[in-house]
Structures are given as C-alpha cells and as structure tokens.
Amino acid sequence: MLVLDxxxxxxxxxxxxxxxxxxxxQGERVAVLGPSGSGKTTLLHLIGGVVQPDQGTIALEGNLLANMSSGRELASLVGIMHQQLDLVPHLAVVHNILAGRLGHWSLWRSLASLVSAREKHLAQSALERVGIPEKLNERTSHLSGGEQQRVAMARLLVQQSKVVLADEPIASLDPARAEDLMQLLTTIVSESNKTLLASLHSIDLTRKFFSRAIGLRNGELQFDLPVDKLTNEVLYRLYNLTETQV
Ligand SMILES: Nc1ncnc2c1ncn2[C@@H]1O[C@H](COP(=O)(O)OP(=O)(O)O)[C@@H](O)[C@H]1O
Ligand SMILES: [Mg+2]
Structure with a gap:
C-alpha cells in the first residue's frame, strides 16, 4: 500500500x-512515537506530499508520489489531519467539511459549493458520524477545541482517501476526550479498511488502538514493532527516561 524507500x-x-x-x-494502524523534534511531523508531511524528500522515493499503491500529476490524485489517496487542524475559523462548519471534497471536484464545483453548500447532506452525515450533528452551520471558531478536532475528522471522512495521516490528533484534549476521539478515528478508518498513521504521545492509547508502532529519535528510526512487543524498556530508551520518570 505504502512504501518508503x-x-x-x-x-x-x-x-x-x-x-x-x-x-x-492496507488497513494497518501505525502509531508514530518519539519526543518533540524527533521527525514525526516531517515523516507525515513527506507521506502526505506536503514537503518533498531530499532523497528516496515514496510510493502509494505502486505509484510514485513524485510522479502524481495533480493534487487531486494525491488527495484521493491520502488525507491528512494536521497538528494545527487547518480549519478556516471564520467559515461555517459545513464549508470546512466540504473542503475535504476539493480533491474530488472541479474548481468550478468547489467554488459553487462555497456559495450554495451543495452536497450539504454529505457534510451533515459526516458530522453525525463524528457526534456533533447540530454544528453544521455554526461558525467554526465558536466550537471548542475538541469539536474542531471532530470537524477536521469529518473533513477526512468526506475526502474518502485510502490512507489517513493524523498528526497528534488528540493533543490538547483531556484524557477522556482523547480516548473517545482516538476510538472514533480508529473506528472510521477500520470500517473502510483505511490505512492509518498517527503521531501521538500516549503509550496506553497506542497499545489500545494501534497494531504497530514506530519510534523516531533525532530523526532516526529506533524501532518498528507490533504493539504487543512494545515493552517499557523500548519506550524508556526512546524518550531517554529512567524508570522513575515514567
Ligand atoms: N519547516 C521547517 N524548517 C526548519 N526546520 C524544521 C522545519 N520543520 C521541522 N524542522 C526541524 O526538523 C526536526 C524535526 O521536526 P518535526 O518533524 O516537526 O518533529 P516532531 O513532529 O517529532 O516534533 C526538528 O529539529 C525541527 O526543528
Ligand atoms: Mg510534530
């Protein structure tokens, strides 16, 4: 499905x-772990085509990212939830969600949608899916941080990409909401057998929701393991902690 060389x-x-x-x-759920500055965002941005590699190649379903002719082709394959969410605060929720359709639409149609909110039903059902159906016409900036995270997820839903990249999707949420949101994200991706790569800092949630974990440290791959092989020792080494600090 996804090959980095x-x-x-x-x-x-x-x-x-x-x-x-x-x-x-395809269908794997990979947690990307590592201290701040270890390269997690860089890795996700490379796979999402947000930044270009200095060397090496990235292939999705056998097609090189570098050879993809348009952003649209890439958008049908990869959806990304940025650490900063990238929602437009002054727009209504519906428009932020439909921005996820840009990869599927002609420019004309995309612009028309900003005016008439076509395919509003699509946005509505995505919003229902993420648990805040009543927010469709709300100004995005009026939503709480957790609700905005749900809007970003609804946008991913309508994009219907095969790979989902999520950069610290639960940062800034309290533990209960973080778990809810991670549950939602993994349910969404597993229902349609999407591939998920997500960076996060929670070891518990990694063990609970992911099948595999990779560890980055100073830009180097330290481990690549199924989560049941993720011992505390491996983690202490990754974060350079002693046992008493955990
Ligand atoms: N746009 C950029 N310009 C310059 N340096 C950057 C940029 N993005 C990331 N870096 C540097 O690359 C390294 C890895 O960063 P990043 O991938 O953001 O790590 P993480 O997401 O794990 O915190 C860091 O040293 C960071 O300062
Ligand atoms: Mg980062």
Missing amino acids: RVGKSYQGNLALAPLSLEVE
Whole structure:
C-alpha cells in the first residue's frame, strides 16, 4: 500500500529525518512515537506530499508520489489531519467539511459549493458520524477545541482517501476526550479498511488502538514493532527516561 524507500529530509542542512525505509499494508494502524523534534511531523508531511524528500522515493499503491500529476490524485489517496487542524475559523462548519471534497471536484464545483453548500447532506452525515450533528452551520471558531478536532475528522471522512495521516490528533484534549476521539478515528478508518498513521504521545492509547508502532529519535528510526512487543524498556530508551520518570 505504502512504501518508503530510503526517504530522507533536511531543513537548511539540519537533519529532520535520516534515510528511512518503511512498508505499510492496507488497513494497518501505525502509531508514530518519539519526543518533540524527533521527525514525526516531517515523516507525515513527506507521506502526505506536503514537503518533498531530499532523497528516496515514496510510493502509494505502486505509484510514485513524485510522479502524481495533480493534487487531486494525491488527495484521493491520502488525507491528512494536521497538528494545527487547518480549519478556516471564520467559515461555517459545513464549508470546512466540504473542503475535504476539493480533491474530488472541479474548481468550478468547489467554488459553487462555497456559495450554495451543495452536497450539504454529505457534510451533515459526516458530522453525525463524528457526534456533533447540530454544528453544521455554526461558525467554526465558536466550537471548542475538541469539536474542531471532530470537524477536521469529518473533513477526512468526506475526502474518502485510502490512507489517513493524523498528526497528534488528540493533543490538547483531556484524557477522556482523547480516548473517545482516538476510538472514533480508529473506528472510521477500520470500517473502510483505511490505512492509518498517527503521531501521538500516549503509550496506553497506542497499545489500545494501534497494531504497530514506530519510534523516531533525532530523526532516526529506533524501532518498528507490533504493539504487543512494545515493552517499557523500548519506550524508556526512546524518550531517554529512567524508570522513575515514567
Ligand atoms: N519547516 C521547517 N524548517 C526548519 N526546520 C524544521 C522545519 N520543520 C521541522 N524542522 C526541524 O526538523 C526536526 C524535526 O521536526 P518535526 O518533524 O516537526 O518533529 P516532531 O513532529 O517529532 O516534533 C526538528 O529539529 C525541527 O526543528
Ligand atoms: Mg510534530
């Protein structure tokens, strides 16, 4: 499904991700772990085509990302939920959700939708799916952080991509809401057998909701393990902690 072959990235000569190879099967749920600055966002941005690698290749369903002709082709394959969500605060929820359809629509149709909210029903059912159906016409900036995270998820839903990338989707949520949201995200991806790569800092939620975990440290891949092999020792080493600090 997804193959990275010696993909590396530096910013202004500073290494963000050392050459890394990775294969992910369709339907796998992969947690990307590591301290801040370890390269998690860089990895997700490379796979999502947000930044270009300095070296190596990325292939989705056998097609090289670098050869994809349009953003639309990429959008049908990969959806990304950014750490900063990327919602337009002054727009109504419905428009932020329908922005997820841009990959499916002609420019004309996309613009028309901003005016007339066509396919409103699509947005409505996505919003129902994420548990806030009453917010369709609300101004996005009036929603709480957790609700905005749900809107970003609804936008992913309407995009119908095969791979979902989520960059710290539960950062800034309290533990109960974090678990709810992770449950929702993994339910959504497993219903349609999507592939999920998500960065997060919770070991408990990694064990609960993911099948596999990769650990990054200083831009280097430290481990790539099924979650049942994720021992405390492996984690202490990743975060450079002693047992008493955990
Ligand atoms: N756009 C950028 N310009 C310069 N340096 C960057 C940029 N994005 C990330 N970096 C650097 O690359 C490294 C990895 O960052 P990042 O992928 O954001 O890590 P993480 O998501 O794990 O916190 C860090 O040292 C960071 O400062
Ligand atoms: Mg990050």
